[in-house]
Amino acid sequence: MPQAVTIVGATGALGFGLALRWAQAGVPIVIGSRDAGRAQEAAGRALERVPSGSFTGLQNAEAVTQAETVVLSVPFRSQSETLTNLKGALQAGQLLVDATVPLAAAVSGKATRTLGVWQGSAAQQAQEMAPEGVRVVSAFHTVSAALLTDLDHELDEDVLVCGDRREDKTALAEMVDLIDGLRAVDCGPLEMARIVEQFTPLIISINVRHKVRAGIKITGLDRG
């Protein structure tokens, strides 16, 4: 059986979609939220969608102690506060998968623009704020939350992964492979997240313009 995954922010659309898809693949899901009640409510909604799934709803600090892998899927506005609150809960050796995008919408700007993050990217901010020994990788910025959540939709796109250690990216790639139709692509060190995080506003711009739910595929990889 696959190892459990904790999703901090699974009450949001992207985290909820990942929870559903992984649960379909047999991954036990721990849903974290600032509020235990909201986490349990989301777990209940998820179970309705995937009756075969295993969902537990817990307050964030407790949720992250339940799995080696923690996905951080919160609005940029909340990322720093969430990581501050998790300082005593995250443990060295855990894999933190950051999916945060510094959209300008965080300060009432456009969702087709981003804010500059001092560290270079939200993922690098996560690395700076996470307790020592927590390994950060960056992923899931280009996958449509709506399509993840629509379980009738057959996914067929890539997940762009950035991180400083190859084994961390391999571990995440194996988890991505559990979801039909998704392929992980190693995009380089964590600093490349400052580029990949910009794909979200670009995709939002494409979505608005073409009235679609766009994603990204990297061509040419089969030729490797």
Add this chain to the structure above:
Amino acid sequence: MPQAVTIVGATGALGFGLALRWAQAGVPIVIGSRDAGRAQEAAGRALERVPSGSFTGLQNAEAVTQAETVVLSVPFRSQSETLTNLKGALQAGQLLVDATVPLAAAVSGKATRTLGVWQGSAAQQAQEMAPEGVRVVSAFHTVSAALLTDLDHELDEDVLVCGDRREDKTALAEMVDLIDGLRAVDCGPLEMARIVEQFTPLIISINVRHKVRAGIKITGLDRG
């Protein structure tokens, strides 16, 4: 017969590849270079590769007067100087297709990193520097020069296009469609070039890591 295209910087790999592919589709190609001799030499090399093609090699300032559409495909290091030199030559109403990428390699940095451009992107710098009435669109940052130049390779990827006027992007899309296997995707206004220009270093990072010639495809567009 399709209208002619002038490619400033077609002595470089990307511009040369575009010249070959468009020439195959029957587009008369004017190759511009700082040096007329180098332009003529490139035109000769192109004709060897595409004997049915029409290639003319001219000094940049003369070359840009020969076509309504001008592709600017020069290293970032040379973009500003090139545009300064073209100030008297470019005419209102021309379409300037900027393919410049502000790679940090321009200042001996890494090709997986970019420089910050004050205007936001190289394309916006081009818009600022171009004579009034010259319409700037941004494109071709994610297409491998090596694959363009390899005429045996069947292309199958997208060209991400940014620009402020829909008719300019439509005009460019029609030109992109002349090349088999390429599809133009409207990514929004010219300011989005600051995101798309970052895709080049990301693709370079992927290429190095996976030993491939990667490109980008936007998924989900058929659902529109």
